Amino acid sequence: MNLAAIETFLAVTRVGNLNRAADEMNVTQSAVTARLDALEQALGAKLLNRSRKGATLTKAGYAFLEQAELIASTWSNAKAQANLPRGVTQLFSFVCAPSLWPKLSESWIEGLRRDHPDTAIEIWTGLKDDAQRWLQSGVSDAALLPEPITGPDYDHRIFSTETLIQVSTVEREAVRWDPAYIFVDYGPAFRAQHAAAWPSGETASLSFSNPSWAHEYLLKHGGSAYLPERMVREDLAAGRFFAVKGSTTFTQRSVLSWRKASEAAFSWLASN
Template sequence: MKIAAIQTFLSVVRTRNLISAAEEMNVTQSAVSARLDTLEESLGQILLVRSRKGAKLTKAGFAFLGQAETIVNTWENAKARASLPKGLTNLFSLACEPNLWVNLAETWMTNLRASHPDTAFEIWSATSREASEWLQSGVSDAALLYEQIVAPNIVSRVFSRDRLVLVSSVEREVMPWDPAYIYIHYGPEFRRHHVQAWPKDETARVSFNAPDWALRHILKTGGSAYLPDRLVKTHLDNQRLFAVKGAEGFEQTIYLSWRESHDEKFPWLVDQIQDSRHP
């Protein structure tokens, strides 16, 4: 089974028709059809229902989609490792929850680049599900997430903790409920703590799953929300935002997970955990 056939399948899924996929891959439409035929014959399953109106995934196609993405990502990763720029001897691939990049993963990567000039680095934005799949398949070497990855041959340790503080665009004390409050989805751990601290039966009119988006929204339109102190420190210092007086704060645990076999290849993974325990 050629990698090009799988890449073509993913292109058709993205574009939803064979003509657009042919243009994207710079091949003829007949070549796209032939690659899909070869792939389906190899798997013994029909992956796409093709028509003049476009292409739709079958049940088997849905089942194969995640594996296809992993195969292609693994291939791209292998090519990158085989063609490192001159002077570089290693490639470190990190899958990172987008919300953990600013003033956390970014700072860590900057320090690693300075201390390991012979290593190339690549950072992929990933959900927990994607990061787990990439880590187990070897596409990524490590993952930085709000939850630990539990799988054979995967090590997960506490990397850091986000201190979540209730901030507001106006200086005020804590109140039973702020109509301008914005809820941010940090996951089940935060939700449990939030319900315990704020049992009042009110629902936020606006919610985000990305704290940096919520921050920009509050700075533009006003309101309040629980945000990581690493994101709001500058705004608190210049009084564009204010910590709500008397409000309870929370902690959100951040985990670094990596393939156990990489302890010797990337010793800074273990060193980072040791440093986080002994600041």
Template sequence: MDIDRARTFLEIVHTGSFLKAAERLHVTQTTVSARIRMLEEELGRRLFVRNRNGARLTSAGVEFERFAQMFVQVWERARQQLAVPSGKTGVVSLAAELSLWNPLLVEWMAGIRAGEPRLAVRAHVGVPDQLVEELRTGTLDVALLYSPQLLPGFEVEPLIEERLVLVRATARGPVPGSLSASPSGSPEEYVYVDWGPAFSAQHGAQSASFGEAGTFVGFGPLGLAYLLRAGGTGYFRRGMVTPFIEEGKLELVESAPSFTYPAFAVYPEDSKRRREVHSALAILRKYLASEAADQASLGSLAL
């Protein structure tokens, strides 16, 4: 089976449209149609039913999807393994969404270097939809995600359950050399940080408690930097703001509700059998267990 035909098939499944698949693959719709026609001829089965709303899978197409997925993933793994750097025995491809790269992805990479020095690592940061797509096509082995989609054939392993807490910037004076002589926002301006659909749903039920947001931010570290610079209140991961609370730059709004914010490792079910992925996941779990033990120790000391 031709790899381009398999990729095209999966892209149509993902987008629900021959036209959208052509746009994402940067080919013409005629090329997409030709690839699917040849694939159907090879298999002797019709895979899609086309209609005005796009395309839907036939029963044969539903059965074929998992095989196409495996084929593309195996191809990508073979391509990656053939490109293993000299002196290394294997390679693992990792990624995290923006709010998870620091410290989790950084510590994970450092742990692999210390525990599996002959394992090469390819790592990057991306938005959730992009990372899920890379998992689906086999270009990525493991993704660290908040609120991941439940995909057939993929493991979704809980890692940590952080809490989003409301913090307030403490009073501060003018910043020398800044664009304004005083902070640009009121200390009580509410800064809404988009932590994803789950947070939005939880937050919406409590929205009257926070007042109308004056600033909307789609990236947690950017929102925190703005809050520290301009003042105000906003929701952030507890681990992210703890150092600033200890320094006196932020204070916890004790009366405000907090929200759960769990993180997960997502990877293909069969990838656990690969030595590289198995070793990498074991190192990640060991790091998280150590962190949990440290937090428990600090909690007992505080009591």
């Protein structure tokens, strides 16, 4: 099967239009059409509904999309392995939940670079579904998430347990509801704890799934939110933020999961 045809299929799926995909790939529209025709013929199924208005996935196209992404990612990984910098002998592919990167995973990666100069590192952002798919396919070696990836082919360990505190850009005590409150979503466990601790019927008018974005927003526009203590320590010391007096604190656990097959190359995965 032609890799160019798969990459063309992914490009058309991403932009929803054959002309735009052709421009993006710097080829003619007829080349895009020929590649798609060849791919559909090889698979024996129609993948896209094509019209002047654009292109949409068929049922078979949806079924093939995940495999196409894996094939393209595996090829990209293989090229990276074959073109490692001088002095580097292996590539460590790592998936990190966005909320766990600033000053947590970031510090760990810096330590790995210092202690293992023969290892190149690539970092992907993703949540559990993406990470599990990438680990299962062998595209990635390990993932840092709020919950473990389990199964006979994986192992995991607690990476960290940290405190989430409510901070505000004005000094105040806890109140039933702050109109300037910003909700940061750390996942199902946090949502349940948050609802139990703050049973107000009010809903925040602004929410983020990434605490770094919430942190930046607070600095620019003010308000309050629950943020990791590691992220706001300097802001508290400088008086940019204030810990909300009397507010409930929460804990967030992060778990490092990895492919058992990767342990031979990266024995430090299991180290605390």
